[in-house]
Amino acid sequence: MTYEQREELREVFDTIDQTGRGYIPISRVSNVLQALGLEQPSPEDWEQWCARVDFDNTGRIGYETLEEFVSLRYDEMDQKNELVAAFMLFKPGVTDVEKAKITTDDLRRIAAHTGEHIPDEELEEMVRIADLDGTEGVGLDDFMRIMRKTGLF
Incomplete structure (x- = not known):
């Protein structure tokens, strides 16, 4: 992720975490992705990811874990853009x-x-x-x- 992307993520996270507790409800991650202009994961990917990051079923996520997830979404978006560009050569x-x-x-x-x-x-x-x-x-x-x-x- 670029510095600007991290800053934007931090702003969105802090807007949702108005109490400053350092975590947000996992149910709000889709709002974060939407605010950043990122695609939502498939239901299967979402379920697997939630099980991996919320193994104790708290229903919440901290900033660092969210940043890792968002970084993966940016990487996927970059890869898709590169593949679209390659496809367009044909x-x-x-x-x-x-x-x-x-x-x-x-x-x-x-x-x-x-x-x-x-x-x-x-x-x-x-x-x-x-x-x-x-x-x-x-x-x-x-x-x-x-x-x-x-x-x-």
Whole structure:
């Protein structure tokens, strides 16, 4: 986290912790994330995280633990932004990245640009393997999954 992000988190935390006790209710963490412009975790991730940080069921969280969690959310956001930028290399000019799909034609264009000749059958197989949802193309979620699975991100 940057200095500015820590300062903003401290302000939000202190606003919620008006009594100065040094902790806030875990139920208010979603408000913190919203105030910082961060995505909410999935219900499964949220449940796992709460079990890990509130193992004695106090229902509250201290600043340091919250900072660790928020730092992870910022890292995830940064990683997603990098993956979106990489995805956009295949789909330049697209305005709705969530609906865009990388196709065999996109792969052919990139291969030609880099001087590689890859047979159409191989390009089609690449798309078929990556397209788990059967949408005839590699969407952003497919792309992010493949990039993480292969260790490229």
